[in-house]
Amino acid sequence: MIRRLGYAAILAAMAAPMLVPTDAQAQRRNQMPSREELGTPQSAPIQQQEKNFPLGAAWTVISLNGKPVADRRATLMVDANLRGTGFGGCNTFSAAAYPLRSQGFAVGPLALTKRSCDKGLSEFERAYLTALRGTRNWDLVEGKLVLKGAAGELRFDRAL
Missing domain, CATH: 1.20.5 (Single alpha-helices involved in coiled-coils or other helix-helix interfaces)
Incomplete structure (x- = not known):
């Protein structure tokens, strides 16, 4: 001791x-x-509020990779069951569509009807669906839905 x-x-x-x-x-x-x-108040770190993906809203494509698509009609809607459906310009499609944390976004394999269309419409649809399938992030900018990924950027306006 x-x-x-x-x-x-x-x-x-x-x-x-x-x-x-x-x-x-x-x-x-x-x-x-x-x-x-010094007169400088201690401030809490600024936290950016997490945005909620607009489930159940219908959207129409207004631009693909920065180019307006006024003459083409393509749509997207993601429902509460995380099922994405829409029209690619020629065919209808559906896929699992998952809004993720930090505004991430994942689209599963597409199920697509097999209607034949003219070459220009088929090329647009292929580019639209490729960009959609490759989407990694989403954002709402001035009321527009923006989907971005390695295959390009899609900008949507709210459909009626």
């Missing part, structure tokens, strides 16, 4: 000088003004 107290007393004596600030440390502390003295 005495031996234990002896070691504890030695350790305490050795640690005491480390806990007492030196004159230089005390002067530095006295020279630095506090936030209150």
Whole structure:
């Protein structure tokens, strides 16, 4: 017991000088003004509010990779069961569509009708569905739904 107290007393004596600030440390502390003295309030970090994907809303494509698509009609709707459905310009499609955290977005394999269309319409539909399938992120910008991915960017306006 005495031996234990002896070691504890030695350790305490050795640690005491480390806990007492030196004159230089005390002067530095006295020279630095506090936030209150500077008039800068402590602010909490700004947290960006998580957006909610607009489930159940119908959307019409207005641009594909920055080019307007006024002469083509393509749509998308993601329902509460996370099923994406729509029209690609020639055929209807459906797929699993998952809004993820941090505005991520994943689209599963597409089920597509097999209607034949003219070459221009088929090319547009292929580009639209490729961009949709490759979507990784979504955002709502000025009331428009924007889907972005490696295959391109789709911009939608709310359908009636």
